[in-house]
Amino acid sequence: MTEALGRNPGSAEAEGGAARRPTDSDGQPSVRIRDLSRTFSSDGKTIHALTDISLDVAPGEFVVLLGPSGCGKSTLLNIIAGLLPATTGTAEVGGQSVTGVPQGIGMMFQKAVLLPWRTVRENILLPIEIAEGRRAAAAATQRADELLDLVGLTGFAERMPNELSGGMQQRAAICRMLITEPEILLLDEPFGALDEFTREHMNMQMLDLQNRLGRTAILVTHSISEAVFLANRVIVMSARPGRIAGVVEVDLPRDRTPDIVTTQAFQHFVEEARQMLHIGYSMEKSA
Ligand code: ADP
Ligand code: MG
Numbered sequence: 001m002t003e004a005l006g007r008n009p010g011s012a013e014a015e016g017g018a019a020r021r022p023t024d025s026d027g028q029p030s031v032r033i034r035d036l037s038r039t040f041s042s043d044g045k046t047i048h049a050l051t052d053i054s055l056d057v058a059p060g061e062f063v064v065l066l067g068p069s070g071c072g073k074s075t076l077l078n079i080i081a082g083l084l085p086a087t088t089g090t091a092e093v094g095g096q097s098v099t100g101v102p103q104g105i106g107m108m109f110q111k112a113v114l115l116p117w118r119t120v121r122e123n124i125l126l127p128i129e130i131a132e133g134r135r136a137a138a139a140a141t142q143r144a145d146e147l148l149d150l151v152g153l154t155g156f157a158e159r160m161p162n163e164l165s166g167g168m169q170q171r172a173a174i175c176r177m178l179i180t181e182p183e184i185l186l187l188d189e190p191f192g193a194l195d196e197f198t199r200e201h202m203n204m205q206m207l208d209l210q211n212r213l214g215r216t217a218i219l220v221t222h223s224i225s226e227a228v229f230l231a232n233r234v235i236v237m238s239a240r241p242g243r244i245a246g247v248v249e250v251d252l253p254r255d256r257t258p259d260i261v262t263t264q265a266f267q268h269f270v271e272e273a274r275q276m277l278h279i280g281y282s283m284e285k286s287a
Contacts (some may be wrong), residue, residue: 048241072242102254106182238280
């Protein structure tokens with residue numbers, strides 16, 4: 001890993017590929033959610049998007065929110081990102097109550113949304129250009145290129161987004177997310193629009209990145225196997241109102257390869273998550 005990428009306090013010890021959680025001195029979680037609910041009003045009706053959510057995410061942990069469409073996964077991520085207020089309850093990031101967009105958050109969505117008139121490198125530098133101006137962005141050029149190396153896009157810095165495949169565009173979006181060196185990554189179905197093969201490849205890359213950089217990650221998906229493959233912990237959610245139906249501790253080594261999906265241990269966790277999703281559906285019916 002390069003020095004530029006190694007500024008994260010957890011990354012020095014996280015280097016070497018093994019799954020290690022950077023411990024912070026006071027044992028404080030990166031993200032703490034308490035008794036959180038969120039309602040929306042639509043056509044005079046109240047929609048209970050999230051109810052009674054409590055969750056701690058440890059520094060360096062990879063948590064996956066798994067649940068059916070409409071169960072409030074994006075709403076929860078947006079509340080953590082400070083893009084949406086909670087109706088009741090609290091969200092804290094790094095021990096601070098979330099009131100606006102917290103420092104040290106990086107976000108990624110299903111669509112890469114790269115600006116078509118800017119090169120890949122210029123797209124990656126955009127968050128710095130917006131926050132600190134052109135000079136700061138120019139000074140970060142080397143870091144942008146190092147990130148491109150890290151995700152296997154060496155030599156693509158000067159290309160335009162439309163010259164890249166969907167998977168490559170998402171890799172550029174990963175670089176754009178990482179350029180500000182965020183401590184916490186919020187990933188809203190980042191690979192949901194990719195074909196299965198590319199998605200598997202991206203999952204490998206995401207796991208490898210997180211093992212190397214040691215960031216805290218919260219990823220949203222409705223794919224059970226993607227959830228188990230990536231997570232230290234899968235938070236299974238039920239729909240209407242969105243609440244936590246169960247938690248699966250994925251006690252597998254972090255140096256996972258695609259063929260782990262064929263192992264009994266992996267299938268055991270998949271089955272556990274599947275059953276919790278079914279419990280979630282019955283919770284929905286009785287709600
Ligand atoms: P998910 O990401 O799990 O698919 P969302 O968080 O997007 O779910 O939405 C959860 C629920 O809240 C859904 O029923 C959705 O229709 C509703 N919802 C989300 N955002 C709004 C909004 N701005 N206005 C009204 N309803 C919303
Ligand atoms: Mg969503």
